[in-house]
Amino acid sequence: MTATDLPQKLQEILRPKLRFLAPSAEVPMDEDLGKLGLDSMASIDLLMEIEQQFGVQIPDELMTADTFATGSHLQAVIEKLI
Amino acid sequence: MPSNTSTLPFLSPSELDGLEAAWCIAEYVREGARRWPESIYFRDGSQELTYAETWRRICSIAAWLSRQGIGHNDRVVMVTDNRIETVLLFFAVAQIGAISVILHPQIKPEGLRRILSQTEPKLGLLDSATAWLREEFRETSLVWVGCENEGCHFADLIAEEEPPVVPYPGLKIDPAFLVFTSGSTGTPRGVILTHDNVRFVSAAIQARLPYRAEDRVAIFLPLSFDYGLYQVFYAAIRGASIFIGKPEHAGPELLRILAAQEISVLPGVPTLFGGLIKMQRYRPVPLPKIRIITSTGDHLPQSYIASLRELFPQALVYPMYGLTECKRVSILLPDELDAKLESVGRPLDGTEVFAVDDDGKRLPPGVTGELCIRGPHLALGYWRAPEETAKRYPVLDGTRVLRSGDFGSVDVDGFLYIHGRSDFLIKHKGHRLSPAEVEEEACLIPGIVAAGCIKDEAKDLLCLFVSVSESSLGESQIIQALSVKLEPAKVPNRVFLLPELPKTGNQKIDRKALRAIL
DSSP: OOTTHHHHHHHHHHGGGOTTSOTTOOOOTTSBTTTTTOOHHHHHHHHHHHHHHHTOOOOGGGOSTTTTTBHHHHHHHHHHHO | OOSOGGGSOOOOHHHHHHHTTTOOTTHHHHHHHHHOTTSEEEEOSSOEEEHHHHHHHHHHHHHHHHHTTOOTTOEEEEEOSSOHHHHHHHHHHHHTTOEEEEEOTTOOHHHHHHHHHHHOOSEEEEETTTGGGGGGGTTSEEEEESOTTSSEEGGGGSOSSOOOOOOOOSOTTSEEEEEEEEOSSSSEEEEEEEHHHHHHHHHHHHHHSOOOTTOEEEEOSOTTSHHHHTHHHHHHHHTOEEEEOOGGGSSTTHHHHHHHTTOOEEEEOHHHHHHHHHHHHHSOOOOTTOOEEEEOSSOOOHHHHHHHHHHSTTOEEEEEEOOTTTSOOEEOOGGGTTTTTTOOBEEOTTOEEEEEOTTSOBOOTTOOEEEEEESTTOOOEETTOHHHHHHHSOEETTEEOEEEEEEEEEOTTSOEEEEEEOTTOEEETTEEEOHHHHHHHHHTSTTEEEEEEEEETTTTEEEEEEEESOTTOOHHHHHHHHHHHSOGGGSOSEEEEOSSOOBOTTSSBOHHHHHHHO
16 A cells, blocks of 8 residues: 555545445545535444555544545545554 | 302412413523523533523523514524524524524525525524525525624624513413424425423423433434434433534544543434444444433334443433424333333323224224324424315314324334334434425436335335436436435435336325335
8 A cells, every 4th residue: 555546545435435426426535525425324334444445543533523524634634544 | 160260369470470371491491590500501512501601691692682673473594503502592582482493404405495485584593504505595684603704693692791581472382493394295394393392292201211410411413303402401301411413423433422521311313323333343432421322213123222232231222203293202111122122112191192094093902003193292283384284183083183194003001113104204314204305306307207215114225216218317317416406314325217107096106016116
């Protein structure tokens, strides 16, 4: 896992969880993930998948609605952890 | 009983007060401020308000509302994130005899427009989350929370000095607020709850599941959903404290917030508990304070009950059943869980539930029919919808009943069992929706000829069946198009294309036949 793979990998994880996004569209990284169809239950699955795929553990203080608000917030948090 | 009423002693106004002809829900706070002034009533993680300070602010806001010429039976519409300010305005509106309408912050402009034209509010409340809806309030004065650049700011409603108490001008049988919910058609309907409805049902619920003064109750459900809102009444009866959280906190961080806020009472819907169970299994957090878990809004599966009892052994789990039209129908007690598997409990004390057949005749115990409810908790009806009100609240054998629309039975001990929802209402993710609402929106999408919406209860999925005239229309396009028009919980999880939809004899979509396809 290198830093350059991260955005691509995150796109792949996010894409199937955003049911309100047009099928072929890229995930807009600054858009509110809730508006793209991520509900609280799906964000729990997202957390688990991110931790497994990137081999990280998101610490308690970063486990906030803000971290899960947008793709770029998530990316920033993951970058700090890998 | 004296035979001649003229011999009855004359009652002075203060004695009439004793009869509480004019009781209003703001009395909960006034009484709380008298009994436990220094106890914390509200906290949200950044601020705390005592009962005394809450009452002072409510009086101040009530005085401001009166100065604006807002009074008895006027409507005030609030569209905000869950926040303390909304609850303060809500109580102040009650105190001046006006009617609150709290709406979901994710409401779409189309839905909001329909509600505003029905309610014609004198005042609206918006915050930064809902500022984009301001155009819909062109003809209404607005108060803003947390938007410094906008006109009238919420903080300006609260005076420094001791405010006068504006006397409540109505009767206890008057409307206190409307809760908008899906009607049997696609049009949203405002259920009219009176001050007395709230008082009866809150006392009856507290008799069954008593909160304590030291309890900290968490609200993660939207305040637009009556089960979230009513927590503020239950807490005030006991002097307990409310943590006002937001629905988006009910994800990965939920456990952490519950621990940090030392939450002891957690009301929720099955979806919220599903997430809680998943997270607690994945990364457990000690939650020694959790004492009461209550679930409503949808069927709480036995597997969830078992998991909750295993993960939180010190907590009491209360499955419940209710509908906005009477707030709460029944509560199952923790020590009844094992003997009455799958039951939603006994009706509240002072109320009655029975099943009826297709002709409205009462059925004997154990026989399934549409559940009907009787009692002082029955709402007045739907706002400005006399026909729908008469249909849902018919008079049977001389008394007014509520037809729940749900099919179930009552056993010999009086315990209720729900066997199926009616065709005109779906409960999904703790939200109530009408299939007609989803179908109407679907049919507005160019290329869709007909649509039928049902829920796959086994998989917990909302399913839409459509026939299309354009072969290019696919599942994901339709879901995406609907997500712009409908609140997230009302957007179907799956869309299936059919050459033609099954119809009933009178040319309506046959939802039973659709269910058979699943």
